[in-house]
Amino acid sequence: MIPLSLPPEDRRIVLRSFWFLISLTVGLSVSVLCWLLNMPPWTRASGLLVLVVLAPVAFSKEDVVRRLYHAWNNRIARRLSSVATAITLRICLLLIFAATGRAGSRLQIRGSGGSMWAGRDAATNRTTSVPFQAVANVASAPNGWIRNYLRWAFQSQNVWAICLIPFLCFLRMVSAEEQTSSGANIYTLF
């Protein structure tokens, strides 16, 4: 899932792509504004002029663009991410978890007088199937975790947990953390 923040590695091609998008957005906004304000038709092409003027800045003033790029990430994207994550988690907690908690719990707090010892499952080496264990290979694929999650939800009789999937996806979308998985051989020797 693409995170909210831009890539932390500010390579030239990423900087230029970002700046081109910003220039395009500003140019389009100018054109739309001229159209909304019923200005003469020729002014609606001013957006193109804005694009032509702004876009080359990524080549001539790379340092400026780099600062703006990092400012976008640090001052806008990360702050938005924090706020959106906090709100989403509170909604989940105060609505979904609170409601589903009303349906009771399978957690055995008090024993029925006998031992609460549970034998270990030789196949899985676990005493309970409740914890969600991600299978590494599957979880690392872009949507592999959903398949694994669904499997766990049905096997552990936690079908209600499927309702959390949209929120989990949304939380990934608004995250500002990027999984960097550069290979060991990607950087050169020196």
Add this chain to the structure above:
Amino acid sequence: MGFLRTILALVTTLIALVLLVPIALVILPFWLVSLLTRTIARALEPKFLTREGLIQFDPLFGWKARPNLNTHHLMVDLFHIRTDADGWRGEHSLAESDVVVFGDSFAAGYGVSDRHFFANLRGPQKIKPVGIGGYSMVQELLWVRQLKESLRGKLVVWFIYFGNDLYDNLMPDLRGYRKPFVRETGEDGSWEIVSSHVTAERWPLVTEGRIEGQNHLPRLGEICSETFLSGRVFSACEYLLEAGKEICQQVDARLVIVSVPDAYQLTDAGRQTLKTLAGDPDSFDARRPDNAIDGICRRVAIEFVSGQSFLDIGCYKTNDCHWNEKGHREVAKMLWHLKASRPQSVYTSGALPTPSGRLSPMESSAV
């Protein structure tokens, strides 16, 4: 209970999704910027080779450059790299070049594309770099020996990068790639080159830190201090420089040693970092490697130019130890200057000689 829980979860999920709509609408434009930036960058970014694509195993040198490449490589940012039939960068051939530069990734110009590479900048002399990432002075000496006849009458410049060259001279591998190294023979402080272990198999004794390149700063800190390691590395360096001088003398080549400081040696903050990593902070001196090479070149009577005489922190890339485009311009100017100057018959203080052969004003050591 499970059925009831599922129903409750469904109902509250729908309510929660409705509450999230305004947040999603606010987030959406910013998320689209992230998505489209990555999409455009991915579409426009050229394919690049990783480290293993640039090198190939060699039983003598450990590895050598792959020939006839025309590709990109990633080092913080992508740079375009082309190699000739021998695997070296640079537009000119070895035969037609007046200056031959031996070294590691600094000599190979890693980090900048061909048009900014010091060997390709337009100048009065043709420069041929002989180097590839990861080389230590041991491998470079072996190349000097290998290419001896091609160096006849030329200016031979040998880069010594303080970041890792001195230390790696003593190591049998670099991040798992086996390579020749030097060790003491136990007789009167002499040294020998060892290459019996060089095979294509990965060296088994490699720490994660070395693989990720985290070792070089602590080692540089140690080398800048009065430590057992610093004594060994400079003794090994002297052995290698003596051997290099002997080869160059046999073919009337003028040998000049040029030190390449690590960026950490050039700023107060960097020096403080090195000092905290040093084995003996009290004896730490960021100029120790230059002073030591200084002394070696005096004894061996080789010309020496200190990199700190023409490089500053503005010559280095940020987040990478290599030179940027400004650094390459300075290096090119230094090489042209060196070629135009008369050979110094005795060692100078690391000053850049002027074309007339006199010392430049900023350096003032007696010879």
